Each structure stands twice: as C-alpha cells, then as structure tokens.
Amino acid sequence: xxxxxxxxxxxxxxxxxxxxxxxxxxxxxxxxxxxMIDQRAELIDKGVEYAQQARQDLDQAQAKAEEVMQEARxxxxxxxxxxxxxxxxxxxxxxxxxxxxxxxxxxxxKLQIDQxxxxxxxxxxxxxxxxxLNIAQKVVRNxxxxxxxxxxxxxxxxDEIEKKN
Amino acid sequence: xxxxxxxxxxxxxxxxxxxxxxxxxTKGEDHGGEEKIDPKEIIFEHLGDRYGWEVxxxxxxxxxxxxxxxxxxxxxxxxxxxxxHGKEYVDGGKIFRIAAEGDFKGKIVEIVDGxxxxxxxxxxxxxxxxxxxxxxxxxLVLLPLRCYYRRKGYKAPRRWLGAVEALTAFxxxxxxxSTLKDKASKFAPYLLTVFYFIFVMNxxxxxxxxxxxxxxxxxxxxxxVLAILTFLVTNIFGTKHYWKEIFWPDVPxxxxxxxxxxxxxxxxxxxxxxxxxxxxxxxxxxxxxxxxIVLTLLxxxxxxxxxxxxxxxxxxxTMFSIFMLLIDVLVSFIQAYVFTMLSTIFISLAQENPxxxxxxxxxxx
Numbered sequence: 001x002x003x004x005x006x007x008x009x010x011x012x013x014x015x016x017x018x019x020x021x022x023x024x025x026x027x028x029x030x031x032x033x034x035x036m037i038d039q040r041a042e043l044i045d046k047g048v049e050y051a052q053q054a055r056q057d058l059d060q061a062q063a064k065a066e067e068v069m070q071e072a073r074x075x076x077x078x079x080x081x082x083x084x085x086x087x088x089x090x091x092x093x094x095x096x097x098x099x100x101x102x103x104x105x106x107x108x109x110k111l112q113i114d115q116x117x118x119x120x121x122x123x124x125x126x127x128x129x130x131x132x133l134n135i136a137q138k139v140v141r142n143x144x145x146x147x148x149x150x151x152x153x154x155x156x157x158x159d160e161i162e163k164k165n
Numbered sequence: 166x167x168x169x170x171x172x173x174x175x176x177x178x179x180x181x182x183x184x185x186x187x188x189x190x191t192k193g194e195d196h197g198g199e200e201k202i203d204p205k206e207i208i209f210e211h212l213g214d215r216y217g218w219e220v221x222x223x224x225x226x227x228x229x230x231x232x233x234x235x236x237x238x239x240x241x242x243x244x245x246x247x248x249x250h251g252k253e254y255v256d257g258g259k260i261f262r263i264a265a266e267g268d269f270k271g272k273i274v275e276i277v278d279g280x281x282x283x284x285x286x287x288x289x290x291x292x293x294x295x296x297x298x299x300x301x302x303x304x305l306v307l308l309p310l311r312c313y314y315r316r317k318g319y320k321a322p323r324r325w326l327g328a329v330e331a332l333t334a335f336x337x338x339x340x341x342x343s344t345l346k347d348k349a350s351k352f353a354p355y356l357l358t359v360f361y362f363i364f365v366m367n368x369x370x371x372x373x374x375x376x377x378x379x380x381x382x383x384x385x386x387x388x389x390v391l392a393i394l395t396f397l398v399t400n401i402f403g404t405k406h407y408w409k410e411i412f413w414p415d416v417p418x419x420x421x422x423x424x425x426x427x428x429x430x431x432x433x434x435x436x437x438x439x440x441x442x443x444x445x446x447x448x449x450x451x452x453x454x455x456x457x458i459v460l461t462l463l464x465x466x467x468x469x470x471x472x473x474x475x476x477x478x479x480x481x482x483t484m485f486s487i488f489m490l491l492i493d494v495l496v497s498f499i500q501a502y503v504f505t506m507l508s509t510i511f512i513s514l515a516q517e518n519p520x521x522x523x524x525x526x527x528x529x530x
Contacts, residue, residue: 003212003451006386009286010214013293014390021300022358025307030354032311037334040319 216245235285295379367497383451392439403515
C-alpha cells in the first residue's frame with residue numbers, strides 16, 4: 001500500500017521545511033507574539049485591579065468628603081452660635097458701660113448743681129443782707145429825723161428794759 | 166434566509182448534476198469508446214503524491230515541478246513535464262520515466278540494463294510544493310502580526326490580525342500555558358509552529374484547485390515527521406524523574422525486578438505516543454479527503470446508468486460532499502488542536518518533577 005509507506009523524499013522535505021518555518025517563526029514571530037499576549041494579559045489584569053482600587057478610593061474619598069462637609073456644617077453652626085453669644089455679650093457690656101458712664105455724668109452734674117446752688121444761695125444771702133442793711137439804714141434815717149419819734153423810741157426801749165428787770 | 170440558502174444549494178447542485186455527466190461522457194470519448202472508471206485508481210491518485218500539479222478542469226495538463234534525483238551517476242534535475250504520460254527522458258545518458266506499474270508505480274525510476282531501479286528521489290513533488298506554499302502562507306499569516314505589534318504596541322489588533330491573535334492566544338493560553346505552566350515559554354514556539362503548520366496544511370488541502378488540494382496531512386510521511394519531532398522534543402527535554410518513571414517506576418518490586426514488566430510497558434508507551442499522533446492525524450485527514458472524493462466519484466459511477474439516476478446522484482452527492490467539506494473544515498481545526506494538545510501533554514508529562522507525582526498520576530488517567 002503506497003499510502004502507508006512514507007516516502008523518503010517527502011520526509012526529507014518535511015523536515016527541512018518544518019525546520020525553516022520553525023526557525024523563521026522562532027526567530028521573528030513567536031517571541032514577539034507570546035510576549036505581547038502575556039504582557040497584554042498582565043496589563044489587563046493590572047488595569048482591572050487598578051480600576052477596582054480606583055473605585056474603592058473614589059468611594060472612600062466620597063465618604064471622606066461627606067464627613068468633611070458634615071464637620072464643616074457642624075463647625076459653621078458652632079461659629080454662628082458663638083458669634084451670637086459674643087454679640088449679645090458685647091451689647092450687654094456696652095449697655096452696662098453706657099449706664100455706668102451716664103450715672104457718673106449724672107452724679108457729677110448733681111454735684112455741680114449743688115455747688116452752684118450753694119454759691120447762689122450764699123450770693124443771694126449776702127445780697128439780701130446788704131439790701132436789708134441798706135433798707136434798714138434808709139428806714140432808720142427816715143424815722144430818726146424827727147425828735148418826737150426819737151424820744152418815743154428811747155422811751156419804748158427803756159420800757160422794755162424795765163419790764164425785763 | 167435559511168430557505169434561500171437551501172434553494173441556492175439545490176440550484177447549484179442541479180446545475181452541477183447537468184454538467185458532470187456531460188463532462189464524464191466527453192471524458193469517456195476522449196479515451197475512445199466505453200472506458201470503465203476505475204474508482205480505486207482515481208481515489209489513490211488524488212490521495213497520493215505525484216510529479217506535477219494538475220490544472221483544474223483539464224485532466225491532461227499539469228503544472229510542471231522539478232524532479233531532483235540522485236541516479237547511478239549522480240544528481241539529475243529536470244522538469245516533470247519531460248516524463249509526463251509515461252514518456253522517457255534521457256538525461257546525460259541515463260533514462261528516466263515514471264513507472265506505470267510494479268513496485269514503484271507512479272514513482273520516477275531509472276532504467277538500468279532494462280531494469281527499473283528507484284533512484285534516491287528528493288523531487289519537488291506536489292506535496293513538497295504544497296509544503297513550501299504552507300510555509301509561505303504561515304509566515305504571511307504570522308509575520309504581519311509581529312510587525313503590527315512593533316508599530317502599535319499594546320493596541321489590540323482588529324479584523325484579520327485580531328483573529329490570528331485570538332487563535333494564537335487560544336492555543337497559547339488555553340493549551341500550552343495551562344498545561345506547561347512556567348515552562349510554557351520554552352516549548353510554546355515549537356507547539357505553536359506545529360499548530361499553525363498543521364492547521365494551514367489541513368485547510369490548504371481542502372481547497373480543491375491549484376494552491377491547495379494536496380493531501381498533505383493525509384500523508385503518513387508528513388504526520389510521521391511531526392510525531393517524530395514531538396517524540397524528540399519530549400525525550401530530549403525529559404527530566405530525570407521522567408526517565409526514572411520509565412525504567413524504575415513506583416510499583417511493587419515483583420512488577421519490575423525479575424521480569425521487568427512495567428519498564429517494558431513504559432518503554433512501549435514512549436513509542437506508542439508518537440505512533441498514535443501519526444495515525445490519528447493521518448487517518449482523520451485522509452478519511453475526510455477520501456469521503457469527498459468517493460462522493461464525487463459516485464456521480465460518475467452512476468452516470469453510466471442513465472441521465473435520471475445520474476442527476477439524482479449528482480444532487481445528493483454534491484450536497485453530501487459540501488456537507489463533508491464543511492465538516493472537514495471543522496476537523497482541520499480539531500485535528501490541529503488535538504495534535505498540539507497531545508504534544509503539549511506528552512511534553513508536560515516528561516517535565517514532571519518528583520514532588521508533582523500525584524499530579525502526574527492524575528494526568529495519565
């Protein structure tokens with residue numbers, strides 16, 4: 001059977017052509033191709049890992065941002081409350097101080113008014129006594145011009161002294 | 166859509182059925198009168214090797230190929246056209262012709278003293294030429310991929326190159342890497358070359374006309390060489406543990422000491438592996454070719470029984486042979502895949518190290 005007996009020529013050429021093909025592919029094709037397949041597989045694996053990591057990071061970052069926002073909101077509220085408190089305090093203080101200052105002014109004014117009044121009273125008294133003396137002088141001068149009146153006065157004065165004794 | 170395809174198929178097969186009996190009858194006339202078709206002759210002519218490559222639709226012309234022989238007085242190179250149709254060719258006083266019958270039927274012989282002797286023959290026959298074409302095609306398929314990587318780097322190729330890459334990755338990742346693990350890069354070039362070589366040879370064999378049609382992987386010489394290469398790779402790179410398992414396997418002493426039963430079986434196994442590889446690929450591919458040829462021949466055999474029978478046979482046969490050819494496309498891939506896979510397994514079994522004994526035992530079952 002010709003089919004089952006290998007022909008030498010074909011075996012020879014088969015070896016030769018396989019050797020040539022193997023050499024060409026081994027030298028030029030396979031290292032590049034297998035390296036690329038391996039590298040790409042690795043790249044894809046890394047990419048997937050990276051994406052997962054990135055998503056995790058993103059989730060974490062979002063959570064963190066949320067936290068920071070909450071914190072900020074809390075602080076804002078705190079600050080507002082504090083500001084309110086300080087505001088009332090300042091107003092309170094200012095009011096107190098104003099009241100004190102007003103009281104002081106009032107006291108001083110009172111003091112001055114008192115003094116002024118005393119001075120005025122003194123003045124008035126002096127003036128009034130001067131007037132009175134003046135008037136008395138004038139009156140005495142008028143009444144003592146007539147001798148009858150003068151004797152009458154001496155009599156009355158003597159009477160008075162008698163009565164007392 | 167499916168119905169349309171079916172109608173088209175039927176139409177084509179009817180047309181073919183009309184033309185084939187006519188062709189058959191003209192063929193008969195050429196040879197003068199009622200010549201019986203010898204199916205066995207035709208089948209073996211198509212399955213076997215020959216000098217020159219037949220041209221489609223013209224049985225008597227063929228593309229001449231160089232004949233290279235070492236005759237009784239040295240090297241002779243001449244065109245196969247000179248010895249076509251039983252002609253004798255005289256080259257440097259030596260007479261050559263293609264033997265018409267006898268032990269060397271269909272082969273080139275030298276006439277020495279009226280006797281036919283077989284010279285040392287390394288002619289570029291149809292099969293050898295197909296081999297060279299296969300080498301070129303494989304290079305044309307794979308080298309552009311490398312150029313692409315050099316130009317584009319990590320970018321994944323599209324279309325044709327993408328398909329080639331996907332196929333390569335399928336074999337490399339799915340078969341070679343998963344079996345050989347860290348030793349994959351050492352054996353991948355050989356195994357991938359084997360895969361592409363067989364796959365392209367198989368597919369080229371399915372093409373009916375010129376650049377294809379050679380029954381290469383259905384030729385035992387081709388599969389034998391491939392199996393021998395796997396055998397060599399397996400045993401040359403085999404580990405110490407592999408050889409120990411062959412000559413002194415881990416079995417009860419009585420199985421190996423006075424009478425070395427197990428070593429004999431193991432050594433037998435070393436040689437049956439490549440034999441199985443050879444026969445599996447050879448038989449599968451030759452079977453596929455043979456079925457298609459037989460189905461086609463049925464038309465000519467039935468053509469002698471009248472037009473109606475011939476027509477009916479032609480339709481059925483054509484449809485069957487189209488079906489078989491489609492299956493052969495599948496078989497082409499499967500056989501290339503199986504050959505590569507088995508080669509990988511044989512190589513990996515010879516790469517076992519002692520601590521992997523359990524795994525080796527499992528792989529053998």
